Amino acid sequence: MNELDILLRGRKTDSISSASESATIREIATLLQKRPLSPFARSICVRMVDAGSSNDVEIEEGLMNSPQVDCERFGIHFVASPRHADVLLVSGPVTINMKLALEKTYAAMPYPKAVVAAGDGACSGGVLSDALGVYKSGRVDEVIPISVKVPGNPPTPYELVLGILKAGEMLSRQKD
Amino acid sequence: MIAKNFLQALEGMPKRSRISANSADATTWIDVTPEEVPAACMALANAGGIFDSAFAYPAASRAQWALAYVFRLESRGLAAVRSRGKSFHSVSASLSAAIWDERKMHEISGAEFSGLPDVRPIVSHPENAAIEQKNRAQKHAKPLKNGNGENTYPFVGTGEEGEFEVAVGPVHAGIIEPGHFRFFVSGEGVNKMEARLSYMHRGIEGFAKGKKMEDMFPIIEQISGDESASNSVAFAQAAESLCGIQVPQRAQTIRLLLLEEERIYSHLADLGGIATDVGFAAPASQFLALRERMMRLNEKCFGNRFLRDVVALGGTHRDMPREKISELRSGIEFFSKAILEIENLTMSSSTFLDRAFSAGWVSAKSASRFCLVGPGARASGISCDTRKHFPYGAYAHVALNEALATDGDALARFMVKLNETKESARLISEEIAHMPSGPFCAHEIPNAKAGSISFGMCEAPRGGCTMLLQAGKHNTIQNLSVRTASFRNWRALEKAILKNIIADFQLINKSFNLSYAGADL
Structure with a gap:
């Protein structure tokens, strides 16, 4: 196989339609049919912070970039600095040692900004809520305000896409 | 089925050590006094035992800790050097692989180590001492201070002329987990790197x-x-x-x-x-x-x-x-x-x-x-x-x-x-x-x-x-x-x-x- 062969093999990307088997994909399709997600014009820059999850959410965030999901077609792309970001994607439970870093990352983001809590740990503390290294109950909203919750152990790449699109929609409503 | 070199290692053990075998998981326990731990560990290491891990857990009697230094012996099961007491001699001066294990045991257990080459905390971060902690079950946990008694974590460079530090993390540019890396560089080559982890410590x-x-x-x-x-x-x-x-x-x-x-x-x-x-x-x-x-x-x-x-x-x-x-x-x-x-x-x-x-x-x-x-x-x-x-x-x-x-x-x-x-x-x-x-x-x-x-x-x-x-x-x-x-x-x-x-x-x-x-x- 060489690089040109890959082009001839047809696309690997999943199709997004309102007739899909998956409820998440149907919801994404309906959301995309609505008005464009201003003020970002379908361009949402995301910075992720893993504040204490077991690297599972971070793996699924990595797979949002896989050829099948390809989150860039929804206008979502991951940026290197919180100063470039519209949405902060946080997984948890928030540990005592990550609390300060999470606060600083949130403070570095320009307005308007939204936070998506990804995974059971970030939304509710999860199974490790009472562990000693976890800050309070481990919920992200005990450290910074959140806009969207995406539960799951861990949430799938499409559930994360949907959560980020919802956060983008909320931001556009704020502008109006 | 015990290897010959393992038998030789057992002969080299301190005189008063007690040796017992657990057949269920093929582990040989070697009980020694706290002073004899380094000698027993080195005897195993010299006989070809590979250091695997070191664990500390509360012993049956109060205010005492049990330490287990686990070695893998080529296809012959595990050997664990066990000792009970309150203060121990550090092994990592001669067995450098054990340094992180000993720093961790020193910090999270009540066991005291003498001669530990590096006493910086490895699990908790001294600068977070002010953050509200949960009721600590580990009553023995030591106060969150670095070796000098300050609330910071000192990184140690090589001291080469013109060396400068590059700090990376804990929040990185890519989609990865948090951790801090401190590079000591003069020019482009890296003289030394220290990883400081435990941002994900949940306990x-x-x-x-x-x-x-x-x-x-x-x-x-x-x-x-x-x-x-x-x-x-x-x-x-x-x-x-x-x-x-x-x-x-x-x-x-x-x-x-x-x-x-x-x-x-x-x-x-x-x-x-x-x-x-x-x-x-x-x-x-x-x-x-x-x-x-x-x-x-x-x-x-x-x-x-x-x-x-x-x-x-x-x-x-x-x-x-x-x-x-x-x-x-x-x-x-x-x-x-x-x-x-x-x-x-x-x-x-x-x-x-x-x-x-x-x-x-x-x-x-x-x-x-x-x-x-x-x-x-x-x-x-x-x-x-x-x-x-x-x-x-x-x-x-x-x-x-x-x-x-x-x-x-x-x-x-x-x-x-x-x-x-x-x-x-x-x-x-x-x-x-x-x-x-x-x-x-x-x-x-x-x-x-x-x-x-x-x-x-x-x-x-x-x-x-x-x-x-x-x-x-x-x-x-x-x-x-x-x-x-x-x-x-x-x-x-x-x-x-x-x-x-x-x-x-x-x-x-x-x-x-x-x-x-x-x-x-």
Whole structure:
């Protein structure tokens, strides 16, 4: 196989339609049919912070970039600095040692900004809520305000896409 | 069956030591006084024992701690040097691999160490001392101060003229976990790198205390997401050895399928990551697509993308019906073809070979000095596969071809991981050809004897992981200590980056791909 062969093999990307088997994909399709997600014009820059999850959410965030999901077609792309970001994607439970870093990352983001809590740990503390290294109950909203919750152990790449699109929609409503 | 050199080592032990053997998990316990610990450990190390881990747990009598220094003896089981007391002599002055273990024990237990070369805290961060902590069950926990009594963490450079520091993390630019790296550079070459971790410390070991063994699996799966199955199997084996459970053949084979499937999807991320970090996007996308495909196969065959919620105490939660086995078979057939094509694409590129060759070199000597495990050690020519040397479950009747390389650089680690995925695919297709029939879980769970101790070992994708489990009353957990492959191998990364340029750090880091959560617990 060489690089040109890959082009001839047809696309690997999943199709997004309102007739899909998956409820998440149907919801994404309906959301995309609505008005464009201003003020970002379908361009949402995301910075992720893993504040204490077991690297599972971070793996699924990595797979949002896989050829099948390809989150860039929804206008979502991951940026290197919180100063470039519209949405902060946080997984948890928030540990005592990550609390300060999470606060600083949130403070570095320009307005308007939204936070998506990804995974059971970030939304509710999860199974490790009472562990000693976890800050309070481990919920992200005990450290910074959140806009969207995406539960799951861990949430799938499409559930994360949907959560980020919802956060983008909320931001556009704020502008109006 | 005890090796000759092991017998010689036992003869070299301090005079008053007491030696006992546990036949259930093939562990030899060597009880010595606190003063004699360094001599006993060095006797084992000199006789060819490989330092595996060191654990501290409260001893039966109050205000006393028990320390267990665990060594692997070439295919002959484990030997553990155990000592009880309040103050101990540090081993790491002569056995440098133990330094992180001893720093951790010094910090989180009440045991005092004399002669510890480095007393900086490794688990808690002194600058967070003001943050509201939960009611600490560990009454012995020392105040959060660094060695100088200040609330900061000092990094120590080499003192070379014109040296400056580069701080990276904990929040990185890519989609990875948090950790802090401090580079000491003069010019482009790195003189020294110190990793400061524990940003992900959630306190899993302490949280396990008092939990029922069968309820522990969701918590064990939180140690590291992409090692969920391996850690669960390691824990299950320790618990089953304590309770005296015979795991049915079919369950052992299903566990083997899980572990090998996990190795495939974990390694695919590392291989793709190495291709990404040298800027070679075509194979990187192919690896990523194959990985997503394998994750979907996991969900179809085992019900979960991360293979969670399958391993149970005494076997597995679910059986594998015939249609799922044939699904797995066709998925693995596809994988075996696809991986060869991507390998061809990657290895025929001179730019890829040029970047990966000689980057992050770890010599065989360093690898054995740091007592590395997993692909990191095998890439330097050290045979250390738990599946081969300590065969557990269905691996006892499997002929495993251990993937080895000798160069010890990023390319060697790439090749080892690539060959391991192929070997895993071979094992899976071999095993599903003759799945044993019968039950998939033991019917009865007998109670473990309170206070008894067992070790659980498993070869996770990143290397061997060892757990110490002490049973309480009614199958609860009195103590759980975990040493993951990531914890053991982080110091190899500090070594591998030396004399390389900072720009190659991400490539070298990815070639090890250690888990931050797995090391921090």
